[in-house]
Amino acid sequence: xxxxxxxxxxxxxxxxxxxxxxxxxxxxxxxxxxxxxxxxxxxxxxxxxxxxxxxxxxxxxxxxxxxxxxxxxxxxxxxxxxxxxxxxxxxxxxxx
Numbered sequence: 001x002x003x004x005x006x007x008x009x010x011x012x013x014x015x016x017x018x019x020x021x022x023x024x025x026x027x028x029x030x031x032x033x034x035x036x037x038x039x040x041x042x043x044x045x046x047x048x049x050x051x052x053x054x055x056x057x058x059x060x061x062x063x064x065x066x067x068x069x070x071x072x073x074x075x076x077x078x079x080x081x082x083x084x085x086x087x088x089x090x091x092x093x094x095x096x
């Protein structure tokens with residue numbers, strides 16, 4: 001399943017999260033940028049999906065976005081090395 005979402009459109013990321021939850025893929029490859037990541041991860045978590053159930057591999061998540069997303073909403077997910085300082089939080093899973 002592929003879904004394209006216009007940049008920084010919260011309503012579209014909510015619908016994407018719902019579609020992903022319905023499709024139940026083994027994993028998600030995330031190419032969102034900026035604020036869209038914040039909305040996407042919060043909404044994905046609100047659907048009840050965890051990293052253990054459906055890992056998300058993100059190619060563009062900055063440390064500043066992790067702060068906006070909230071560690072609890074992105075814990076266990078995979079991403080670029082530039083978020084590693086945020087990942088060092090004691091609440092971030094060791095398997096990162």
